[in-house]
Amino acid sequence: MISCEESGHICDKSQYHEATLWEKVKFxxxxxxxxxxxxxxxxxxxxxxxxxxxxxxxxxxxxxxxxKSAFNKELDKHQ
Known part of the structure; x- marks a missing residue:
């Protein structure tokens, strides 16, 4: 199991198509x-x-x- 910190890093890498297949599976x-x-x-x-x-x-x-307003509105909807 990976840590939340590593998970966040893989998530960010994945958004920019830089994560490996193995990282995506772990995530x-x-x-x-x-x-x-x-x-x-x-x-x-x-x-x-x-x-x-x-x-x-x-x-x-x-x-x-x-x-910024649209982003915050979306965040508020899901919290």
């Missing part, structure tokens, strides 16, 4: 038993989706606030 097994890491994975996926949606390098302050 999936860990999340079967750890609700906190499972939630971290869901939140990480949502954040990545929001960032991919934007696809812009220079955002205005209002756009940044809008993204």
């Amino acid at each position: 999936k097994f860990h999340t079967l038993f750890c609700a906190m890491c499972k939630q971290h994975s869901k939140n990480n996926t949502k954040l990545t989706a929001l960032i991919d949606k934007v696809k812009a390098k220079n955002l205005t302050s209002s756009e940044k606030n809008s993204i």
Whole structure:
């Protein structure tokens, strides 16, 4: 069994398609038993989706606030 810290690291690597198959298997097994890491994975996926949606390098302050607000709204829905 891997630690939550290692699970979080693998989750982050997986989001950027840098995790190996073995790391992904260990991560999936860990999340079967750890609700906190499972939630971290869901939140990480949502954040990545929001960032991919934007696809812009220079955002205005209002756009940044809008993204932050949408992200926080999604987090609140699942807590």
